Amino acid sequence: MLLGTPTGFRDFSTEEMILRKKVLGKIEKCFIKYGFDPIETPVIEYWETFKDKYGEEAETKLMYKFQDPWSKKWYALRFDLTVPMARFFSAQAFPIPFKRYHIGRVWRHDRPQKGRYREFWQADADIVGSPYPEADAELLDLTVNVFETLGFKNFSIKLNDRRLLRGIFEEELKLDNVIEVYRIIDKKDKIGTEGVIEGLKKLGLSAEKIDKIIEIISAEYRSEKLLEKYVEKFSGNKSVSTSVSHLLEILDYLGSKRQYVRFSLDLVRGLDYYTGPVWEVILNEVKIGSIAGGGRYDELIKRYSGKDYPATGTSFGVERIIDAGKELGIFKTDVKTYTKIYVISLGKNVYSSAWKIVRLLRDHGYSAQIDLMRRNEKKQREYASKKGIPILVYIGEREVRTETVTIYDRQRNKRYEVKQSELLNIISQVLQDF
C-alpha cells in the first residue's frame, strides 16, 4: 500500500502546522498593516492564461499541465500568484492603486532539494496602478518589516533594475537579445560563473563580450556609488538615467531601512515579466537561495486588459523562510497541540458529569478534551502527557458529591481543589500566567 506523497510533495504534521500558522499569521498581519487586502484565485487556470508569461523553461519543463478529459481543454496548476492576479484584476474595474495580498500554494515541477519543493506556499503583496518609486519602496519597506517581525536579523536585499542592466549592455556591448542573456545570468547561483560563461558562449557571444558581461555583473556595492558611476559614464542613455533615478528615489523613501539594501548587477530574476527594479532577499548565514523576491512588471496586465497598468510586487518564499528559521533557531516546532485542558473522568459513573464540565469549558472558549476511549485514569493521564496538554481537570465520585474538581497544573506541578462554580475563574488565572 502506498503511504507516501508524490516526490517533492509533503505532509505537514500538527507541530509543523502550528508553527506555519504562526509564521503565516505574522506575515498576513504585516500585509494588512501596509494596506493590502486579500483575494483568492483558483488552483487551476486555463493553460492559455499562463502561456508566454514566464519563459520557455517554465512552460516546457516546470509547469503542471493536463488536459480535461471531458472538455478537452488544457489546464495548468498555478505557477505563481502574480499571473493569476493579473488575470483577476483585468476582468473587473477596481479603484487603483489595487493592493492585494494572496497567501497560497503554487506548483513547479522542479528538482527537489533543500528549500525547494514541487508544491510550496507563497505569500505575495502586489500594487497595481502606480508607476512611481513610492510603490516599490513600500514593498521593500514591507519586506524589511516582515523579516524583522519574524525575528530575522542578518539578511540583505539584493537590488537591481533590468533597465539599468539593459542600458549598460547597450552602451558597452551593443547587445540585442538581452532576455536570453538575463536567463543565463539568473542561473549564476546554481551554475556558477563558469556555467554563465558556458551559456553565453552557446548564445554565440564573443569572448570579449563575455568578459565584459562577467565584469559588469560581478560589481557589487553596498551604497549608491555604483549607481553614480554608471550615471556619470552613460548619462546620455535613457535606460540608465531613468532606472538610476528610480532606484535613488526608492532608497530615499526607505530611510533607515536602506541599510539592508545592496546593489547587485547580477540579479535579474528568472521570470520574463519583470521590466524594472527587481530584488531578492538572502540570508547572510544560511545557504538556501533567496527567501523573498519581487520586482516591477509594467507590461504584464496589459496583456490581459489591453490597458496600461504599471504594477510591482513582492513574494515571500514560505518554505524557505520556515526551513531557514528552523535552522537558525528562530522557529521551533515545540508546540504539539492547541488543547489547554484535559478533563479526566475517574470511572464510568462520573462520565456524564465530566462531559458537562468539558462542555462548560468549551462554551467559554477554552480548548478542552475528554476521554473518548473508555480508559482508566492512568491511561488518560498518559495521553494528556504525550500530547503536552498543560492542565488536567479531575472528576471522580467524591468530586461529583462535593461539587468540586481537582485542577492539576502540569508545568508548575501544582494541584488545586476548587468548587465547580469557581472552575472558570481558576482556569483563567492559571492560563493567564502561561
Next chain:
Amino acid sequence: MLLGTPTGFRDFSTEEMILRKKVLGKIEKCFIKYGFDPIETPVIEYWETFKDKYGEEAETKLMYKFQDPWSKKWYALRFDLTVPMARFFSAQAFPIPFKRYHIGRVWRHDRPQKGRYREFWQADADIVGSPYPEADAELLDLTVNVFETLGFKNFSIKLNDRRLLRGIFEEELKLDNVIEVYRIIDKKDKIGTEGVIEGLKKLGLSAEKIDKIIEIISAEYRSEKLLEKYVEKFSGNKSVSTSVSHLLEILDYLGSKRQYVRFSLDLVRGLDYYTGPVWEVILNEVKIGSIAGGGRYDELIKRYSGKDYPATGTSFGVERIIDAGKELGIFKTDVKTYTKIYVISLGKNVYSSAWKIVRLLRDHGYSAQIDLMRRNEKKQREYASKKGIPILVYIGEREVRTETVTIYDRQRNKRYEVKQSELLNIISQVLQDF
C-alpha cells in the same frame, strides 16, 4: 484574451475573502475548542491512494486525474480530506485518539449548480481510534456548536446508521448487494423517489422488494420511536441491535443538542467508505442540499495501515454554508478593506512627513495607507471613500509646521486637530468605539 476561470472555478474578491476568513476563522476556533489540531496534506496524491475508496462514479467521472509527463505516474487532485488523512495517519504512529482538523480545497468534476462548484473548500474534523459513540457524539456536538456560532438557527441533523439499514434490508428483503442499493438511495434528493424506483428496477429487484425499500426509507421520525420500533421487530438481528444502541448512546451524550437530530432512514451518504452512523445537516429554509455531513468509517484506515483503526469524522461544506448564510442575511460582504486609516498628504513637500506618520501607525499595528499615485487631496479622499476606509489623517504644510495632524472620522463626521505626539492615543480611542 481569456480572462475567465475554468467552468466551476471561481475567483474571490476582497469582500468575499474578508467574509470567508471570518467564517473559516469561527469554524477553526470551534475545532480547536473541541480539541482538534491541524494537519495539511498535498493537493496532489498518487492516483492509487484514492483508488477503490469512493465508488465508481467518483473514480470514473468526478476525479481530476492526470499523468505526470516525466515519471509517467498517475496523479489526482484530492477528492476529499478524509482519504488523505487516512494515508497520513497510517504512515506514522500517533497517540490515539488522533483528532485532527483540516481546512482546505478539494476538486470534483461535477456539474456546476447552486452551491456546487468544481473547486470548493471543506472544513473537516475527524477522530481516529475510538469505536465508541462518545466520538460520534462529540462530532455532532461540535457540528451544532459550529452552526450556532455562525448564527444559523433553523437547521436539522439527519441521522442514520448504515448497519441499521443493512439489518432491516436483511430481515425484510434478504438483500445482498446493499452498497448498490445505497448508491441509488443516496441520489434521492437529486433524482426523486421515481428515480430511485427506476434505479432499483435496473438492479433487477422485484416490484415487491422495491415497494418495501421505498416504504422503509420514507419513514422519518423526530424521536427515538423509530429506533424502538425496529429494535422490537428485529431484536435478533445483530446489525439492528448494535446500531440502535450506538445511536441511542449518541443521543444520550448530546443532551439538549439532540433537539436538532432527526432520524432519516433514506440517508446513506454517497461515499463507499462509511460503515456505521452517518449524518447530514440541512437548512430548513434554504434549498441548497446538505451543508455538512459525516459518519463513521471503521474500515478505511486498515486499507493503508493493515491495522484496525475505527474512525469517524464530519465535514463542513464551506461554499454552501457561505452561500446559504448570505441568502439568509446572516453573512454580509459589506467590508471592503481591512485598512482603517488613510494618511492624506497635502502637496509634494509634505510627503516625507506623511510617510513618517504612516510608518508610525504601521509600527504600532494599525492598518494604514498613503498615496502612491502622486494625487491631489480630492483624489486621495475619493480613493479612501471608494475603499471604505473609515479614518483620514491629513498632513499639510501648516500641520508640519505646528507638529499637528488633522484626523477625520468619516463615519461620525467628526474632525480633530491634534498634536502628532497625541496621534496614537486619539486613533486608539476613535477605533475602540467602532
